[in-house]
Amino acid sequence: MNGNLAIETKSLTKHYGDVEALTNLDLQVRMGEVFGFLGPNGAGKTTTIRTILDLIRPTSGTASILGMDSHQKSVEIRNHIGYVPDDLSMYPNLTGRDTLTYFSNLRGGVDWSYVDQLAERLDSDLSRKIGDLSSGNRQKVGLIQAFMNKPRLLIMDEPSTGLDPLVQKEFQAMMREVAEEGRSVFLSSHTLSEVQRVADRVGIIRSGVLVEVESVQSLRSKAIRRVEFEFDGSPNSSEFETLPGVRGIELHENRAVISYDGKIDALLQAATRHHNVVDLIIEEADLEEIFLTYYRDAERDTPVKA
């Protein structure tokens, strides 16, 4: 077991009867990073989280959190984690403050000035009953609950559900601060823009199998971009065809739209060889594109050719 890892799973497998919810998941989340865990609904994100939290037991394989076995040391581990479940429910007849008091008492107390600070940052009214709150406001209480004991590892399942954009931004800042303090965040999400903004690395899970773990940087550099040139003459497809990384070419009079996942440098050289470039639009590669690519892959079961 590696003490520098926040989460480490080895061949983690979970079957529900005949359904393979997770298959041989090998995952490593480091200390001091925000790890984005991406996948569509039903891919196995929640099952992974519930397994490493010892809410459900793996069919085979092991998981360790902060270097401790997730089952043997589950109680010790929970001193150091904060958790936001998906589909968060709390006790409707308690106020936000009561709820936080309850969970803080189960943890042996927290620093209330920090709780107030969190409530202020997220603009959360703790005097109202949970049952009377909108889902976004309820979510804020859940977030405070997870952050309030300054855990070494935050495990959050779709945490920004229902939050308005301003609060989302604040929440993202809070996650970055956690990582900068050397603590870790395990963020399961299908809100790609959020993961793109805060995560250092992402893991992509599909039908219970981890298909990719990479840094956001390198994923983006690998992504297929749409590059649109406007020339002073009519371009010819032969000018681009031979270039490695070109996945598709569309030609319209003076314009060429290239789907490209190679180095921009090389493409520019190829483009300027025969014409002058009048205008150039490079769309930002975003995770959404990458994400969809992975899932289109799955549907077709063949590599994408744009």
Place this chain on the structure above:
Amino acid sequence: MLANVFLKTGRDRILGVFIGGVSVALLLLAGLAIYREIDASFINQLPEFYLQLLSLPEGAGVAGLGFGAILNTIGALTLGGLAISLGSSSIAGEEANGTLGLLLANPVSRTRVLLSKAAAIMGLSLLAVLLLWGAAAITPGMLSVDMTGMMVGSLLVHLFVNTVFYGFLAMAIGAWAGSTSLASGISAGLMVIGWLAVGIFPLISELDFLTEYFPWYYYAGSQPLANGIHWGHLALLAGASLGFVAVAYVGVGRRDLKNGGTKRGVIDRLRDNPRTARLVERFAGSARVSGIVAKTASDHQALTAIVASILFYLGLLYGVFWRLIPENVLQVFQDLPEALIAAIGGADMGTAEGWFQGEMFSLTAPIALFVLTILVGTRALAGEEQKHTMGLLVASPISRRRILIQKVVAMVGLAALVGVATFLGSWSGGLIGDAGIAPIRFAATSLLLTLLGLVMGGVALVLSAAFGRTSVAAYGASLVALLSYFVFSFFPLIGGLQGWSELSPFHYYLGGSPLEMAIDWGHVGVLAALFVLLVAVAVPLFERRDLRG
């Protein structure tokens, strides 16, 4: 009317109604089979007023006893309970679940939703009554029991109208108040109090006139099993039921509907008031969330208070009644043949001890306490799972074992409170009624009652720990409770089965006649050990399982 609202309500509830109907049918079958073993000739020698009391037609034999005890009372209370649960969830339940908004977002009016729900209550009540009718038609033939003079059809017609009455009442209250607990609490309270009143007031001539003020009188008062349908009474019940639909119609039409949300209780108001805020915060606000024990206890404080006060007042009331019952009635009780005494619950109602045991401790008090302990056992684990709060709870640095144990501690505390209230009520009642029962006897009986309640709560806890489903835990534990009562009260009547009644936990509660004799500490030990054993079984079941929520 909306066919799909009707069908959906029917589909959601049909299983419960079916289980209820079939249970009563089975009970009827078993009851008749057992009564058949008793020499029933004594029934013909009973004084007429006692036949009236048991609502038996003259010349009734075994069948009368069976139908009277089971269909007339247990059947009616079970079906009434089902209808109340249906009625209170009709409007108020959908509000609490936050689904009413979704339903009304469709192009349907509140009125049509209401009428469809009312139709579903009627349909399901009819289904339950038909199940009983089927059982009543088949059973006597199977057991060759003589049915002369028994108007089962009339009884079932009364039963149907009575069931719909309580269903609509609960629906009307729910439609006005938007609260399921208020709707089911008031309706069930009225039903049970009516049932008790109609059973007891006729014994006391000064109070006899009061029975007519309880709706139960219009169901059972005319004794339809013996005398056939009483159209006047039925018309009153049916008219009142229609009135409830009208009341519900007005209630649901004029009110702002809720969507989920919470109630503001007295404590919330006191917390908001700057003068009381501090004190209340100290004792009721943050105190109730100080830990799992306090939180669990506080979650059930309302029900505990209700159960404890019911048992306190019942104890008090039965003491008062003991004084009021005229000598000649007591004399009749005392002259009852042994077999009949056994058949109506084993209590000799001619003595103060028998009166308290028969009227209060043998059935009413256990049922009231079981409602509480089974609910606590069910909600302890399965409830948190089904409400999706278990994830957060288990994510705290507390082991599953400790979570379970702390919930058990809360259960023991709440049951003990009810036990103390039962003791205080029956003791004071005994003093007022000059019953001459030593306080220590009431204390011993209340202690045994508390332990019996904990055993049933323990059964619910085991099922809750093993399956994580509230319905399995609640139905399962109720079934165990029913079987235990059945084995205890009926097996001793049958030659070869006498010894088996010791298998029932009830045997260790009333088997030693704790109101009459010194407490049998062995019985206390058996019940306590059983409870500890159940908790010990629940722990590994809960620790090993994949949790939901």
